Amino acid sequence: MLVEAWRGSGAVSGERQQGLRADCGRCFGLCCVAPAFAESADFAVDKPAGRPCVNLKGDFRCGIHSELRERGFSGCTVFDCFGAGQKVAQVTYGGRDWRRVPGIASEMFDVFAVMRQLHELLWYLAEALTLDAARPVYGELERAFGATERLTLESPEVLVRLDFGAVRQEVNALLLRASELARAEFQRKKDRRRKSDFRGADLMGADLKGADLRGASLRGAYLIGADLRGADLRGADVIGADLRAAKIAGADLTGAVFLIQSQLDAANGDATTKFSPSFRRPAHWPDVSQPK
Known part of the structure; x- marks a missing residue:
């Protein structure tokens, strides 16, 4: 289970981040369906939210993955779900996908948007725990990581109602403190x-x-x-x-x-x-x- 890779102290934050890396083979192409794309320098076509990209294949893989930049989809090459895709697919929904069970599609896409933001916070918290200068706030960082991790294990119903703004505000204040401690030496010089x-x-x-x-x-x-x-x-x-x-x-x-x-x-x-x-x-x- 993904959550097991995230247990432990600040000394294993690198392992935690490994567990927060995208594994497209265990996802259902959520980043190719859930968000909206606007035709631009980053995307070659318009795509409304909830509609599969024209390049998404039946096995949930991208049909032009090796040519995304050349085909006008550079925006796809810089997107990172921080492992939220496989978390939603395999943990939150237990392997059920939106094609076989279309009734869960809309909710799954909404959950993915929330999960992606929670996983991004987990990534930053894990990195903060690798900063030696941030040791004075390691305890608070550990507690914030644990609390945020527990949120990712909530039910779809809880996740879609989550006040993410409040969660982000609290975590961001802590990340800012860690940043200030890490940058202090450079500032003095x-x-x-x-x-x-x-x-x-x-x-x-x-x-x-x-x-x-x-x-x-x-x-x-x-x-x-x-x-x-x-x-x-x-x-x-x-x-x-x-x-x-x-x-x-x-x-x-x-x-x-x-x-x-x-x-x-x-x-x-x-x-x-x-x-x-x-x-x-x-x-x-x-x-x-x-x-x-």
Whole structure:
């Protein structure tokens, strides 16, 4: 059972995150059905919520998975359910799927939307428990992880009525404290005259080439198309930052707080982009350095 992989102390948070990775083979294509797609640079077609994508096959696999970017579905390549798909399919609904039991379809899609958000919180909480500087709040993080985990095991009826906003607000306050503790060392080393708080900032297309963003807060910042080539983002908090098409060749994201794989997948880096070894280099990045 998935929940078993998430038990334990902060020392095994990496194992917890492993249990929060998507396993499409155990899902029912929920991310290809539940959400709505709007025709854009990220999606080649319009798709209303609750309707299967035209590329979804009978076995719940994507018919163009290896060509998503080339076929205009780059948005699919950067989506991460954090394991919520298989949790809903195999735990919440015990293996029943929306095709064989159409009566559960609408509810299942609504549950998936809630579960995905809960699993994302679990991912961030698990990461916070790997931050040495956050040890003063490990106890609170552990309790929040346990409480959030228990919510994911609730019935569909409870999940669709869940006040997720209240849950997120409480957990986010704790994640912010962990972030502040983790970034404190970088903040002490920086020139205090330099701005370091960019929470929710509109930095779309901004020229941040070579910027010193060590320990900065980029929480929820809009960095779409921003030029971050050669920027130093070590220890920066990037939770919720939108890095779509951001240029990060030569940037150093080693130890960036709350960085997730889909953010790297959405950005344009190259062989010179630095990040922690727990991440994989996106397949669409060139193997050689790009001109600066």
